[in-house]
Amino acid sequence: MWQTVGQDRAVAALQRALAGVRRAHAYLLAGPPQVGKATLARELAQAVNCEGDDPPCHECTPCRRIAAGIHADVQTVTVDASGDGAIHKDISIDQIREVGRSVSLRPFEGRCRVIIIDPADAMNEAAQNAFLKTLEEPPPDVVFLLITARPQLLRATIRSRCQRLDLRPMPVAAATQALVERWGLPERRAEVLARLSRGRLGWALAVQADEEMMRARREALMDIRSLPQRSLAERFARAGDLAGRFGRQRESVLEVLDLWSQWWRDILLAAAGCQEAITNVDLADILRAEAARYEPRQVASFLRSLAAARRRLEENVNPRLALEVLLLELPVPS
Numbered sequence: 001m002w003q004t005v006g007q008d009r010a011v012a013a014l015q016r017a018l019a020g021v022r023r024a025h026a027y028l029l030a031g032p033p034q035v036g037k038a039t040l041a042r043e044l045a046q047a048v049n050c051e052g053d054d055p056p057c058h059e060c061t062p063c064r065r066i067a068a069g070i071h072a073d074v075q076t077v078t079v080d081a082s083g084d085g086a087i088h089k090d091i092s093i094d095q096i097r098e099v100g101r102s103v104s105l106r107p108f109e110g111r112c113r114v115i116i117i118d119p120a121d122a123m124n125e126a127a128q129n130a131f132l133k134t135l136e137e138p139p140p141d142v143v144f145l146l147i148t149a150r151p152q153l154l155r156a157t158i159r160s161r162c163q164r165l166d167l168r169p170m171p172v173a174a175a176t177q178a179l180v181e182r183w184g185l186p187e188r189r190a191e192v193l194a195r196l197s198r199g200r201l202g203w204a205l206a207v208q209a210d211e212e213m214m215r216a217r218r219e220a221l222m223d224i225r226s227l228p229q230r231s232l233a234e235r236f237a238r239a240g241d242l243a244g245r246f247g248r249q250r251e252s253v254l255e256v257l258d259l260w261s262q263w264w265r266d267i268l269l270a271a272a273g274c275q276e277a278i279t280n281v282d283l284a285d286i287l288r289a290e291a292a293r294y295e296p297r298q299v300a301s302f303l304r305s306l307a308a309a310r311r312r313l314e315e316n317v318n319p320r321l322a323l324e325v326l327l328l329e330l331p332v333p334s
């Protein structure tokens, strides 16, 4: 009865664990953004509290209450954006201490307390240390679910105490089929979304539900298209903007770089006549025209620069400099 689509390996591992006596105290759900980690976490919370015959049944009271986000024993810890008006970018030690207190109590209404930490890599160092203490002496009737796109940012001692489940993007054809059969999308639309999402069903469904996302994405790509024509001053200003944003919203800047990589890879594919492999299928005509304006060697070299800049950003080595260098290395159009 698991409804998580396209993550058969992770689901099978969980089914085996739940059927046996050796359920882990903590699971690390790792994988790229919007690939299904939060959906799988919710289903696991349902499975351990389900009162139906075939957990998760999605029909019993606990399953329904968890789906609605109102079950008293299922708690999600995330970056606290509200409250005192300050901008938080971490999950704090106070939040983790609060978790420590709540898990020392028996479950209120279900069989098992489930603590979802999303994204787990947002725990700062102090929070990770505090969390490690809780993990070292796991209370009974508690399962911790750590969600992250960047497991390497978690302390090795935390990772080693979790059972790891890797979620991967689905093949485009399988994602297309799922969008048609389960969500009733028209074939062509399903294929475009499956390709644009690169097999991340959560992304495809979010865009399907919100046309604005599609519009914003197209605007961002047209901006990328115009960057090589911009003056040096404009490029430096852009690097400055991105570096400033990186301090506050890391993830959103890494997403921008992903979009750049997609765009330039598509140009290379269009130049080589590999129409079938391009990601931005809805912009195929523009990509073909753009491909004629660039030297493939330069595009390939810029893609390597992008990968290098991404590494530097992830290592937090002078983000501003990394972005400035990158914007100087853009291919030159004819």
Ligand SMILES: [Zn+2]
Pocket (backbone or CB within 6 Å): 046, 049, 050, 051, 052, 055, 056, 057, 058, 059, 060, 061, 062, 063
């Ligand atoms: Zn149920």
